[in-house]
Amino acid sequence: DVKVTQSSRYLVKRTGEKVFLECVQDMDHENMFWYRQDPGLGLRLIYFSYDVKMKEKGDIPEGYSVSREKKERFSLILESASTNQTSMYLCASSFEEQPQHFGDGTRLSIL
């Protein structure tokens, strides 16, 4: 069965901390994505990656970075967490150019 696994369902961090969100997929997909989901705004793309060590900015990359050292793992990094980064974060993967399989999400609160 297809699986995209996000390391944490809920996470609470403090302002200024460096935060790592991990995502692993077991489908050998080339393409992986990070979105944030906010009420009334739908999903917004932060970054995507189409190959190991390759990354592209999405619509809202400011304050974030990513790492793709291995094909199955795509990490999202909040360099210095701020309260406006409190959100639901969704990782996705796909063979195609659009996301197909999503993880269950990480609800991140920045205090």
Place this chain on the structure above:
Amino acid sequence: AQSVTQLDSQVPVFEEAPVELRCNYSSSVSVYLFWYVQYPNQGLQLLLKYLSGSTLVKGINGFEAEFNKSQTSFHLRKPSVHISDTAEYFCAVGATGFQKLVFGTGTRLLVSP
């Protein structure tokens, strides 16, 4: 640039009734269109997609959608809903090539007995 509008934030319906969730898009180029479903406390799941060809697209769980180019719409339909269809549904539009998807704000489908 593309944009997508989901006209209803919430649609209440009784079990076994038909339902239509509306989606309109705006784009200056040829588009790909998608519907995703998000069940409570879960990530999104792809329901169906239109890339080209037949304008009537069938997806999982008995859902279908029709691409109407003249009305720039891609409405989602199901002839008879179940309680288990209660979820949030997102319409999304993308252009050809490795382009980013633009998501709508979602429609919450509430199915009651």
